[in-house]
Amino acid sequence: MAAHTALEVGRRVAFYRRLARMTQCELANAAGLGAGTLQKIERGARGAGDSVLESIADALGVEVERLLRDRKGIADYVHAAMPGLHKVLASYDDPDDGPVRSLAELREAVAAVVTQRLQSQYVGTMRVGPDLLTELLRALAIAPADARAEVARLVVAACRAVDAAAYKSGAVDLSARLVGLMRWAGQQADDPMTASTVAYVRAEVHFVSRTHEAGLRALERAIDTVPPPNGIAASAARGSLHMRAAVIAGRAQQADVAAEHMTLAADLASQVREGVYDGTAFGPDSVRVHEVSLAVSLGEGHLQRALDIARTWAPPRGLPSERRSGFYIELARAQLWAGRPQDAFECLSLARQMAPQHVREHRWVKEDIGTLRRLRRSPAETLTSFAEWCGAV
Structure with a gap:
């Protein structure tokens, strides 16, 4: 058994053991294993042959395929x-x-x-x-x-x-x-619209490294280089950068700066129809999605804004699924923080239907499903299935 496979199998053994409310000693005894052997299996420090996995599955009361599921x-x-x-x-x-x-x-x-x-x-x-x-x-x-x-x-x-x-x-x-x-x-393109696209994507580096202030400065410099919004392309380019700047300012906890950028994005969005411009979705609906993202970025004291938006509006089917699913992932976090775990799980389930590849790898999804499992406010079997699917076990 390959090392990464042993680790995955070990995590699932531990997951189902906890689900069965068994200690390592209890499971080891039921499966006819030494406690030390089971500990190593759960840590991924050693693999487990077919007969050992069958014994563990029998002791847990699950099918062996549950322990071997390819994710x-x-x-x-x-x-x-x-x-x-x-x-x-x-x-x-x-x-x-x-x-x-x-x-x-x-x-x-x-x-x-x-x-x-x-x-x-x-x-x-x-x-x-x-x-x-x-x-x-x-x-x-x-x-x-x-x-x-x-x-x-x-x-x-x-x-x-x-x-x-x-x-x-x-x-x-x-x-x-x-x-x-x-x-x-x-x-090489020597094109201000292409440069704005690159600046928009480059903000990812700042999100990951948590250098939000530096990312905000870079976006604001990029905004200054975009041609005046005298046409649809320039309005969309500027508006997209303002949306991005609003969210990264929110991550930097600069609420006033974030609000200013979001207002400018909304003004520019009112001048164009929702669409994909140079590879970036922009328009009134995209701005609304980013308003929810901003509220979540700012955290406590601002989350109600996300809940208020969701009460009367939902992203239309015409929006790219990446953006629509992102809306529900962000909203789920707001609902979870607001003490609405069932609503949060429904949002994550909606996001999964729209864009499973996006949702399955999302760090927040894994964290929030883990929290929901601890709260046990949704059916355990449904949560378990979701947790297995996205690797939150």
């Missing part, structure tokens, strides 16, 4: 794609020779992975992402002057899609390197 998720696909991505990142400015499709075909391929990102289909992105990035960087290296900017924008869009999968799966170091590649390609 392959985005992180597994990201890990499998890492060799290819490391090659891309090591030689992005001097790619190997190889085939390159026509510009029209590359546009179509990038549009497909962008759609996958917006709909939270990260596994599909990771299957094609490394090869697509390799091909796009080849295309950029040989592009004639009149096509170079467009190819660079395609590199940014594809890199953003791959980064989304890496970031959502917790591969933050890989994500930061992909953001670096986006910044390099964005400079």
